[in-house]
Amino acid sequence: MAEVVRTDDSESTSKHSEKPSVCPNLLVAAIDFGTAYSGYAFASHEDFIENPPKIRIPEWDRFQELRSLKTPTSILFNKDKKCVAFGYEAERKFTEMSEENKHEEYYYFEKFKMLLYKSEIEKDQKLTKRTELSDINGKKMKATDVFSAAIMCLKEHLENELKKTGVSQEEEDNIRWVLTLPAIWGDDAKQFMRDAAVEAGIKDGCLKIALEPEAASMYCKKQPLVHSNREIHAFEPGSRYLIMDAGGGTVDVTIHTILKNGKIEEVDSASGGAWGGTYLDRKFLEMFEDILGKEVFEKYKKENLADYISICKTLELGKRNFSNSSTHLEIKIPESMIMLCKGLNTNLVDLIKKSTFQEHVKCTRAKLTLSFRCVDNLFAEVCNGIVDHISKLLGKHQEQKIKTVLMVGGFSESQYLQDKMKNAFPNIEMVTPNDAGLAVLKGAVLYGHDPKAIVSRIARFSYGVSSLVRYDVKKHSPQKNKIVDDVEYCTDLFSKHITKGEKLNIDEAQACQTYSPVSKAQTSIRFCVYKSEDTDPKYIDDEGCRFVGHFDVDIPDSTDGADREVLVSFMHGNTELKVEAKNLKTNKVTEHKFSFDENLHDGKQYAFQGQ
Structure with missing residues (x-):
């Protein structure tokens, strides 16, 4: 002893x-492993020193010839727990199998990243190598196997893309990899992700962890930012700004200042909470549970998985486009849900009248129409947490007179959230870059080339x-x-x-x-x-x-x-x-x-x- x-x-x-030993960074490749969507980007040293830096983000095949710069963080395993598809391909395959009722033996995981944040805030969620994840049907796999397989899919997609661009074997063997993580994650979650990346084939000595708000800050610093048709000078020496990374799972907030030498210094420790876009999705699904009943909705999900996934996608699209100027939100209802109600000797109109949403949700033909007030209330449960937290931070640093808030991350692209922030803080410049959802990914490449840009x-x-x-x-x-x-x-x-x-x-x-x-x-x-x-x-x-x-x-x-x-x-x-x-x-x-x-x-x- x-x-x-x-x-x-x-x-x-x-x-x-x-x-x-640190590997020579001939090429930097960054993986943004998100709750809802993931992607990667890369840049050589020659790309990095261009002004502005040239960052390459290959596209993912979506469907019907549509392409996207990110892909869903969804992964499909067969009955032997071998990965068979990732991203849009996993969604497509699992949906097709669900329609043919051939999905029961498969494992389908989506939006599983938040398990690592739960280990930080819930004492009974200690993260270990034995920690398991439940798939969409409740079947379990080791979390390390799921995360490492997902990282491997991203890594292999990137390596295939590099071969197309003529990257030499020497460059490929000496890539400096950067993996983005929320700044509010715990040390165990960071180590967990590092171990998963190593298991996926990334050399430990060639891997750096980038904190998401810091990466976004580095990217925004390199971009001309505009607010109300005038350029923002948030990155002049001595200036301070708050950066808010609102992603699918968490909202990460920190305050930075620019030093005389142009380097970035953290002024307040990173903070935030589970107020990301997927929690808003959950509020919409709880509305269906309230209308149909929780047990009935769970039964519907299990028996009509393809249609359930379709509802989730419809909600996600509606969430993005909703704003303060919207009058309502329409949600298309699958035929299977209408038939379910008939099987229960009822219909959606009557069920809505018996629910807490009776005054704000209408059902006509095959769609639900949600009033502005209804959607506003659903948004408020998530957005109020963000606004309250930002308000406390700005109050804490009142003497420093922070004038600018940079809104980055996929959820920051929500017009409703932007409107909410502007109304809550009318004297603060709320700046959202055009590519807010890619700011972390692009910034992670910059961080890989210049990790000492953040000095403290x-x-x-x-x-x-x-x-x-x-x-x-x-x-x-x-x-x-x-x-x-x-x-x-x-x-x-x-x-x-x-x-x-x-x-x-x-x-x-x-x-x-x-x-x-x-x-x-x-x-x-x-x-x-x-x-x-x-x-x-x-x-x-x-x-x-x-x-x-x-x-x-x-x-x-x-x-x-x-x-x-x-x-x-x-x-x-x-x-x-x-x-x-x-x-x-x-x-x-x-x-x-x-x-x-x-x-x-x-x-x-x-x-x-x-x-």
């Missing part, structure tokens, strides 16, 4: 390896490790008193390395701490990492503290007994949390990856677990 001892009581999986970030949490110090009855709780080798220790101390709200410069280590083993015979130390919403947590089980992961440091030479010190450094200025450990006797420095499994009883030595 190995335990960690702090050498002082100041306030101030793990696989480990030497620092991975603000810590969203305090970070530290579980440790021990000599027990002091005046300082420590009696419940934390533990005797090891006839010595009294205080257990479960939160040994802080990073403070919430702290400015974190890239490639710069935060507070370093020195640790040593408790037992003279220890040959390794397990460090359990925790984060806290508090700026100065005392114990790892304080309210607001949460386990992040663990890593092991080998100290095989036990000739010096417990007198073997390890210097631990946290680096969180980049997009991912990294830890370095230096054996002060051998001067060997190793960089450590986390294991995010909370099941620590795996035979390895660790700090005060199970004793």
